[in-house]
Amino acid sequence: MTARKPTIADVARSAGVSKGLVSFALNDRPGVSPETRSRILSVAEDLGWQPSLRARALSTRTAYALGLVIAREPDVIGVDPFFSAVIAGIERVLAPEGRVLVLSVVADPSEEIATYRNFARDSRVDGVFLTDLRYDDPRIPLLGELGIPAVTFGRPGCPSPFPAVVLDDTEGIESVVRHLIDLGHRRIAHVGGSAQLLHGARRRDAFLAATRAAGIPDAQVLETDFSAAAGAAAARVLLSQPEPPTAILFANDPMAIAGLSVAHERGVRVPEDLSISGFDGSDMSRYVYPTLTTVSSDAVAWGSAAAQTLLESIASGASSDVELPAARIVVRDSTSAARSDVAPRPPHPTGDGPLSPTPDPRTPTTRAAGGHR
Amino acid sequence: MTARKPTIADVARSAGVSKGLVSFALNDRPGVSPETRSRILSVAEDLGWQPSLRARALSTRTAYALGLVIAREPDVIGVDPFFSAVIAGIERVLAPEGRVLVLSVVADPSEEIATYRNFARDSRVDGVFLTDLRYDDPRIPLLGELGIPAVTFGRPGCPSPFPAVVLDDTEGIESVVRHLIDLGHRRIAHVGGSAQLLHGARRRDAFLAATRAAGIPDAQVLETDFSAAAGAAAARVLLSQPEPPTAILFANDPMAIAGLSVAHERGVRVPEDLSISGFDGSDMSRYVYPTLTTVSSDAVAWGSAAAQTLLESIASGASSDVELPAARIVVRDSTSAARSDVAPRPPHPTGDGPLSPTPDPRTPTTRAAGGHR
DNA sequence: TACGATGCCTAAACCGGTTTAGTTCGCGAG
C-alpha cells in the first residue's frame, strides 16, 4: 500500500528490461525496438511514472530554470509595469517547456553581483535575462567569466557574446517629437531616465536628434532616475523657468504622471498650456486625467522572445539577435496644439478647471503594457 | 590543469578520510574528532570545494526554493506595487539561506492550478506563498492534497492547515472612515475590490461596520476587480448620481488615482468637493495631484515575515500564525472637510482650477510601499 | 577480567535518473 512514487527502476522491472533501456525509450532515442518502446511507455503510463526532475538535473547538469535579477528600489519597481509584463511573457514560453523562472529582487548593484555569483555557484539557472543595460555593463564580463548564458533586452553598448532581443524605442521617441512639432510646439523638453542606463541615454539621444532635425538645436534635457519623485522634481524645475517648455516628453509613464500632477498643482493646464507625453504604455496612463499620450511597446512579446532566444542559445550555443516591432506612439488627451499666443507663463492659480471630452476607454491603438528597456 | 570542480570525493581523498566523514564534517554533525574536522575543513577550503546543490537536492529531497504564483492580468499586476515589495521582502530572507524564489505569473485560475501541480510533480519548491485569498479557496485543499507546505498572506476564510501571516487592514479602513467622519462627511462611498477575494470583502465589511458605527446605516458600496479601469468606472457611476458622495474610499491606490482623474475630468474639485482616499500606500500616491490620502502597510516586512514563517513551518512542521503591525492611515491632500453647504452637485465644468499648497515630499508617516492582501 | 557504551571512522547503499561499454543475436556478404 506504500504509494511510493515509481522510479525508472520500477518501470524497468515491470517491463522486464533494464534501467538504461527505459531511459532510452522514454527519451525517444534510437536503439529500442518499436514493440519494446511502446511496452515500456505503456508500463510507465500504467505505473504513473513521472520523471524526477532532481535526478535528471543531477545527471544532465541542468537546472531547468532561468534567472532574472532586478536591481531596484522596491518602491520604484513597484510602479514599473514593465517587469510584470515581461515576466508573464517569459512564463508563457517556459511553462510548456517544464522550466521555471527564478526571480531575485535586490536593492543595489553589489547584491546583484552576489546574486549572479550564487546562481553560478549553485548552478541554479541555465541562463539569465539581462535588463536595464548600462554602459560597459559589468554583468556582461561577469557572466562570461561565470559561464552563464544570457540574453540581453536591447543591444548592449559593449561587445557582448550574448544574443540581444531588440525592441526599438527611438522610433517612438521620434514619433512623439514629430507629433509635438506638428502640433506647433517648439519649446520641447525631455525628462530622461538615468543616462547610465543605455535606454535612458538612447532615448535622450533620439530626442535630441529628432528635435535637431526639426530645427530645434538645443532642446532642454533633464536627467533623472526614472522614479516618479524625480519626475515630479524635474517638472517643477522646468515649469519654474522664465520660459517654460510647452511640451514635455517624459521617459516613462510614472514620471509623466507625476509631471501631470505638478502641472495641476501649479494650475498649468494640460494640454492647453502644456503638452505631456509619457513612455511605456502602462495601464495607468489610460486612467489619469487627462489620459496620457505615451509610447507603447509589447513587453509581453518582448519577454517571450527573450525566453525563446535564450533557450535556443543555450541549446545550440548559437547567438543571433532578434528584432521586434518597434514601440508605437499612442496619442491621447495630454498632448494638443501649442498655444499660439505669448509664452505660456504659469497662469494665475485661478486658471480654469480643465475639462475635455470623456476620455474614451477604447485605446487608440496598441493595448498598452509596456516598459522601458 | 583540468580545473574540474572538486567534489566531496576529492576532499576525502586529499584529507585521507572517507566520503561519508567529509559529509559529516561539512555539516557540523557529531562523530568527527575536532582535529579531523578542522583538517577536512581546511582541505575543502584549499581545494575550493563548493557543495553541489543538485546533488544535495537529490539526496535530501529538497528544492531549496519557494514558490509564488500570481494569477492576474499582466496589465493589472503591473500597476500593483504590492508584489514587488513583497518579493523584495521574501528575497531578503531567502538569499542568506541559499534559497531562491520561483515566480510564476499566470492569467487565469486554471493555469494557476496547473502550475501548482507542476510544482508538485517536479518537486520544484519546498513550499509556496498564498496571496489573494478567496472564499473556500481551492488552493488550500489542493496544496494539502499535493503535500506542499504553504503560508497564507492573511487569515483564510476556511480551515487551513497552513500558518498565516496577518497584517490587519480593517483598522486602516476604520481610521479612514473616522478621519472622513471627523471632517464632517456623511455621504461616504466605498469602491471595493472583488468580494470574491477575502481582503476585498474584509475591507468592505470593515467599511460598512465603521460607517454604521458612525450612524450611517446604508453607506454605498461598489464592487470592482481592483483594476484602475474599474475604479474609473465606479467613480463615474458614483458621481453621476443625483446625490453623489462627498467622500470615496477606494480599496487600492490605482483605483483611487483613476477616481481622482474622473473627478478632474468632471470638474469636481478634490478635496473641496470630493474627498478621495486610496489604500496601499503605493509610491505613486505621493506624486499625484492632489497627493493621495491612503493606508500604508509595510509589504516588505510582510514578505519577510511570510518567508520566515514558511521556512520555519517547513523545518519544524509546526504552524503558528504571525501578526504584523496594522496598516496605518497616511493623511495627505486628497481629503478635507466636507462642504458645509448644499449637496455638492457636480459643479459646472468651469469650476475653479484646483490649487493647494505645494505637496510636501516628506511623507507624513510611514514610508509607503503597500499592497492589499 | 569482561562487559557494554561511546567515539571515530569506513564501506557501501541510496537518491533517480543518464550514459558508456559491452554482450548477444540475426543477417547479409565474402
Next chain:
DNA sequence: CTCGCGAACTAAACCGGTTTAGGCATCGTA
C-alpha cells in the same frame, strides 16, 4: 561457413552528495 556489422539490449559507472550499517579502539564500570 565464417566474418563483420548493426540493432537491441544489459550491466555498470556516473552525477555528487547523504545516510546507514558496522568495525575497531578506548573507556568506565561491575
